[in-house]
Amino acid sequence: MAGDRETPAGQAPGEAAPRDDTRARILAAAMEAFARDGFDATSVRSIARRCGISDAGVFYYFPTKRHLLEALWNEAPAGSFPVGDPAAPLTAERLAELVRATIHISAENFTYLRLVARQALASDETAIALRNASRARWRTALARHFQAAGPRAAELVETFAAAVTGYLLRLEMETGDAYPEAVRDDAFQERVIRAVQRLLPVERADSPAAG
């Protein structure tokens, strides 16, 4: 994100100097619009209006609409996921922690993730590659937590990932723009946690191991 400093650039007579944060504002507006309405359906004009500048103001930074999209790929989120101890047994409590961490990342980075998913479904190769890379990182992080579960660890990771993906995407379909608030709702999080704990055959610290 840009700071508050103003950086003078080559000015035409009578024009105000473009500012660092204008570029950031354009990117933020574009990300939201592309994520919600799709790349094709979004005009540069609507992005410009949203920022209170002219079309030329946008084109100054991004010669074409596609240049905007390309720049957005660099706005990838940094998410922090709990680091797993491969020797530690997988417990129901750990599953709850992993669900909460996943939900937190999906809420914090909703616009970016929505954009990537939307573009991936539209066969945008860059989006598909970015999405696959971040999904792979997520699975690798999960695998560290599941390692102690033994030979079924890989299948457990896939089952966990599918279930959490299912609950989150179903919610997104239902709530759309309101997803970040909806997914952070405690009742929803508890629902997903309980579901994952029932689904994955791990020990609960607070009850005898079930067969």
Next chain:
Amino acid sequence: MASEAQPIREPKTPEAIATRNRILQAARELFSERGFDATSVRMIANRAGVSDPAVHYYFPSKYDLFRALMVQPDYRTPPVAQSLDEAVDVLSAMFDWWAENAPLVRILTQQQLRGDPEALEYLRDGEGRYRAEVASILGSAGYEGDCETAADLLFHTISGFIWDAVMTYGNAAREVLAQPVFKDRIRFAIRCALGMEGCCGG
């Protein structure tokens, strides 16, 4: 399904049935190749070798065509199973239909994430029917747990597999989901949902 403003006509003669099937096949191919937005009724009519009005006669809108393609067959009528193992087989077979129709599922998923009201109606309606069928299958198979809880787990887990596959593999999802490694994963997940897998905390 919701009632239409215009009637959905059923073909009555063998020629009419064949024509309707040709139209559906053309639509299936074009939607898979080009996506929903980029496919026009004109293109579908051309590929099927019929006129535009002929398409509209059976399918008043492009969405009616898509919806006709997304009608699932009855896997088993009535939906019952004699044992839990058989229930796993039946539930796995239900997944196969989605896997085979992955290109259409991709379009549907796009529409659902866009908030398209008809696509969301299809989703809610389909979810309700799936849950009811699962509850029936599990009940008849002598499942001792709560059928609705199991149906909730199954719906979300299976949907998660499918949605991730169509986003990851696009139109190649159909081939990917047909592979044994994937079918085994689905089976494992179904067994987990039914409490049939042993404890693996480590």
